[in-house]
Amino acid sequence: MSTNSNTPLNFLEEIIEADLASGKHKTILTRFPPEPNGYLHIGHATSICLNFGLGLKYGGATNLRFDDTNPVTEDTEYVESIIEDVRWLGFEPANILYASDYFEQLYEWAKVLIQKGKAYVDFSTAEEIAAMKGTPTMPGQNSPYRDTTPEENMALFEKMRAGEFPDGHCTLRAKIDMASSNMIMRDPLLYRIKHAHHHRTGDKWCIYPMYDWAHGQSDSIEKITHSICTLEFAPHRELYDWCIEQLGIFPSKQYEFARRNVSYAITSKRKLKLLVEEGHVRSWDDPRMPTISGFRRRGYTPASIREFCDRIGLGKREMVADMSLLEFCIREDLNKIALRRFAVLDPLKVVITNYPEGQTEALETENNPEDPNAGNRPLTFGRELWIEQDDFMENPPPKYFRLSPGGMVRLKSAYIIQCHDVVKDANGHITEIHCTYVPESRSGQDTSGLKPKGVIHWLAASNAQKAEVRLYDRLFQVEDPASEEDFLATLNPHNLQVIENALIEPALADAKLGERFQFTRLGYFCVDPDAQPGKPVFNRTVTLKDAWAKEQQK
């Protein structure tokens, strides 16, 4: 989160600064409250950056609190991955807490409500409750159990806890207003019976609080000052405030912002799960997945994701941020820090006919032109080289300034070469090209006076190594796959291209997990966890901007 005072404040920052200025709060405390029932995705990342960012910006703090009130969907596996993802993004929670830590307190508070005549045990079925709920335009009807005495309710609620009723036999409901124009206020359910094993409390409980009874009170217990959630919870705010007021506890306040979506991505838990289960991707951390673990494996840096979250802004209207902004952020970050390396993904052999057979020569090139401190590395030049197929055309179109028959090109950090022969097989496919090099054009001591426009990367056949390279493209072909009737039909068939036998320079052969590189002229790449000693595997994080590809599309 930027602390630049020149940047305009978003509406939450305005609220916080007003609260701080008025003395309503001396410091702020926010929270990120995931339910541990799935893996975190880019949408969660924006919420994490928002909550932790505000805590940091205003010298406050942020809790990570698991909203673990529904034991049938939750698991410690998710707890662990969520903690890992939050830390990977670069944030350290002030406290790692669980709504389940507050079950006893929430139970006591429910009894307070019962004593006040503000809650009752309802034996209606789910269907009956739904039928009595009314509709947005018609008031609901009171439950026949609504006027049970506090004494009776207290005994019944204790029986609920004691396990004397089966699942779904009854619920505890707040007694508010069945005619409220806000559907949420029509006697909301507070507790339901679930004889289920909870990942933290085990079999201690068979009644579990609903979101509305757990969330606000958990905020209050932790003395959260600004409880930030998405817009769909706006109608819940009335109930949030009602509960806190009935109990007379610390008045945490809820503020809503619009969920921040990203184009070409999907954030529905169900749909993400489908992609994994049906094998459209390999796993939850597949580099094509919009999960935080997917972005991590893809090679995105935490800084780039934080920068993206800062740049997309914040508001209260439905929005879809451009994936191209995320790509801009990762390129911007990696351009500064990634070491440059040569790799040839689609090799074409070049023979330098005027270079002595068996001879090699040591050259040098910069590790990162954006960072003088990154130093240099050695390259080996020789008679036989590899270049990209794309960097040679027998019949080049206008504006093509790479290699072609009779044409000249600079081999980066080496010599200028000129093509004089194209060798083809019986089918007419080019098998290799023959060139001459200009001995006096050696980089750094060029006296040739030649200025070819094209500069291409290359590898010496004598020491090029093999590697597997995985090229990823957008998972979906449409900007908003979630709105499609069949989102699977919009999967990009070319979202993954595996190159088994790419060639890399020796300096890349022992790259370690977590290292990121720019493959010169190709894009940014990182080491995949599938890599083994002697068998490197690289993922393409993002391509470089490609003005030539754009020119060709015209």
Next chain:
RNA sequence: UGGGUCAUGGUGUAAUGGUAACACAGCAGAUUUUGGUUCUGUUUUUCAGGGUUCGAGUCCUUGUGACCCAACCA
């Protein structure tokens, strides 16, 4: 025919009654031993009607449109 939230370029976000701006994307050019980076220029904007005002994206009013709410999910 209820309530809530919202409406500014292609996408986002500012402008808090006083010249509609910034970023990304796009386009054009300069530089470049990465068709990268960097730099310069540039196309495109206030949902509609009415009103208040010297002056309205902003205030009032009437519409229109979008999203959310009738889970023993969060």
